[in-house]
Amino acid sequence: NIGSQGFLRTKPGVKVNILAQGSTSGQNLPQRELIALADRQCDTFILGQTLTSGTDNSGSRALGEVHEGTKNAMVDAVADFVGEVLTHQLAPAIVSLNWGERDDIPEIWAKREESKDEKAKAERIEILSRIGVAMSKQFVYDDLGVPIPAPDEELFQAAPNGAQG
Numbered sequence: 001n002i003g004s005q006g007f008l009r010t011k012p013g014v015k016v017n018i019l020a021q022g023s024t025s026g027q028n029l030p031q032r033e034l035i036a037l038a039d040r041q042c043d044t045f046i047l048g049q050t051l052t053s054g055t056d057n058s059g060s061r062a063l064g065e066v067h068e069g070t071k072n073a074m075v076d077a078v079a080d081f082v083g084e085v086l087t088h089q090l091a092p093a094i095v096s097l098n099w100g101e102r103d104d105i106p107e108i109w110a111k112r113e114e115s116k117d118e119k120a121k122a123e124r125i126e127i128l129s130r131i132g133v134a135m136s137k138q139f140v141y142d143d144l145g146v147p148i149p150a151p152d153e154e155l156f157q158a159a160p161n162g163a164q165g
Helices: 030-052 061-099 118-130 137-144
Strands: none
Touching: 030 061, 118 137
8 A cells, every 4th residue: 555555556557657646654645634623514504503693692582592502503514514524424434445336335424312391291191172172182192292001001190289190
């Protein structure tokens, strides 16, 4: 390998043209450039909104929610960027190196579950029920994230005074 080992072996009669002197210091590795580029992109994704969002320290809830939404959007953008690199660059290179060209290359993506307002979901179901919207039992249980109890399971019943029983 002429790049890292400093030698080249060819068959007799092969003409070799050396176009540029190779660097053995590792300073010109393409991986180093990709890592530096990805690092700069991640800095822009994460710090972009934070550096440009001036506040007057009012501490309002709405401002906090906007910043939380912006942070979540930035995290999602970074995760998508990393997923693109892993899926379309790294995974194909590793598969090709180890098994040759293949069509069944794995995809690598981040999956992040968003927190949900459980109280708002329960209130929504209650309101829809009160105004007469027909909903399947399965939909309601799935929407609330509660499993449908088996016929032989002991059921939870709230006591009238608010105690659990």
